[in-house]
Amino acid sequence: MSLNKEEILKIANLAKLELSAEEIAAFPNQLSDVLAYFDKLTSLNLKNVEPFISELGFSDFSPTGEKSGGKYLLRADEVGQSDASIKDQFVKVEDDYLVVPQVLARFDARRTKK
Amino acid sequence: MTENKFSNLNIEQILAGFKNKTFSSFELTSYYLDKIKNDKLNAFISINDQVLAEAKKADSKIAQGEMAKLTGVPIAIKDILLVKGQRATGASKMLENYIAPYTATAIKKLEDQGAIILGKTNCDEFAMGASNENSAFGPVLNPHDTSRVPGGSSGGSAAAIAADLAPIALGTDTGGSIRQPAAFCGLVGLKPSYGRVSRYGSMAMASSLDQIGPFSKSVKDAAYLLQIMAGRDKYDLSASYNVVPDYFSLLKNQEPRKLKVGLPKEYFSDALAPSIKQALDKTIDFLQEQKIVVEKVSLPYTEYALAAYYILMPAEVSSNLARLDGLRFGHHENNDLNLDDWYKKVRAAGFSAESKRRIMLGTYILSAGYYDAYYKQAQKLRTVIKQDFQKVFAKVDVLLTPTTPTTAFKLGEKLADPLSMYLADIFTVSANIAGICGLSLPMGVDENNLPIGIQLLADSFQEEKLFSLGNFIEQNI
16 A cells, blocks of 8 residues: 555545645655555454454453453443643633634634625 | 762662661752753653652651651653643643643552652653654653664653663553663663553553553562552553552562573564674573573464554554644644634644654544454454463463664664654564563663663563563573
8 A cells, every 4th residue: 555645635634634845745655654564464364353342341340349240340420520720721711611713613604694 | 970879779779778867868859850950861851840848748757757668769750641730741742831630540659659750751752652752852862872762752761760860760651662762771661461550641642552661770679669550540441450469579489480481483583683682592591591491482473563553553543642632721723713724733733743644644544445454454463462472371471582673773763764663663562462561671781882671571460470580580690
């Protein structure tokens, strides 16, 4: 597998990344090299192998310490107290609310046209 | 550099020094702080400005005879881990001014035993790299040769101990990020089994592979620190309820000669640097002289492990780093942008090229049409790699391998060629993929006086075997 410049830009768009001119020039070769290294794996026959899902399934206990009898048990979904200092890291605050950029920009634009 | 009573101390010596009043925690901490302030290696990103006050408090506790396991012992922390009220940058512009709102469980447990934090160490951005060159705060230099890298991603923690800026440190290991820098800097580095130490408060890189672990000058110190950090945590569902053995006592009691050692032939290829091969031969000779059973074994899927790792890890990275969007915290834009442009601008300015490469690889691997060929295939490979280890650990207790294919490489040597940088992880990634534990031990130096690391691997939750054999080797070679 190899990736050209157009494919790199498409992936960057999906990943919500803006790339610099240097990155656009370097990434096609760099990422194609890595993908080529994966070829040894994609050609391997693992038809009858179950994919590994999670380490958690092997736990003998639930997160609260009960014997789980081989099953995976989740903790109770209880509301706890959150730490108010978390607000100190907020980008923009107004009256205890976190202010974020306008999410429905396009929808709004259409409405104002009418 | 002149040696004094503070030079190159381990935990045991520090605690004895406090008890016998040879020095105080305040004096010892001042010694490290002075060295950190004059550091030319760029090992630290931030210093804890409360540490001297904390050392004084520790001294009064010591004077009252109230000594816990680490009272007044200074420690350096990789800047991937959160300490409440201190900066936590992830070595990224994205979190340049971020202050952690809570403390990682592993660190909380050390603090509960009296440890004091010197500061946060430099690393590759969000723990992604093998050279520590991928940090928004600049590269770290290897104290053994400043034209070379200290390894990565926990390069600052390793360089800090090797240069005696701290006696012990914490790192994180997702594909070798503790063991490889330990090898490059001549230290002991432990990656505990997956689930042995809580990951709560460790910035998530690849959640199914990440583990927090210690760097130290001795195996004893590593055992001592794991003893304190290991165990369950209601904040991390993957932290195991398995009983934490008394690693430190087991170290003295367990008979290392009863352990069987395996040499996986796939790790002894021609690509290995001759000096590293010699260090392994020396270790094998010693084990045989001590009548320890050493046998050749095979892990047939080893050659595919690195490819599987570089599929699984970026897939998880692309999901985990999606949270860094500048909406709630971290780097953000002041312009009035629509949401899509906001994301792209914030993430372009906040992430390094390597983070972008990994996010893009992961995005591609998980995208429609490629998921089965890459991600699912890698998860299947994970199953057979785990089976490889299970079969081998039915026959032997510990595997002996090199930690790295070469000793520390030059700064800039692999920067333009990401694949060559990724190959530096070739002997370490399998342990993360299989969830088992691994220890890197220093074993002499090469022709350029650069440290060599050897790796011991044991099955999940069998860290005591690593400590037993590692301590035996350390004490006798």
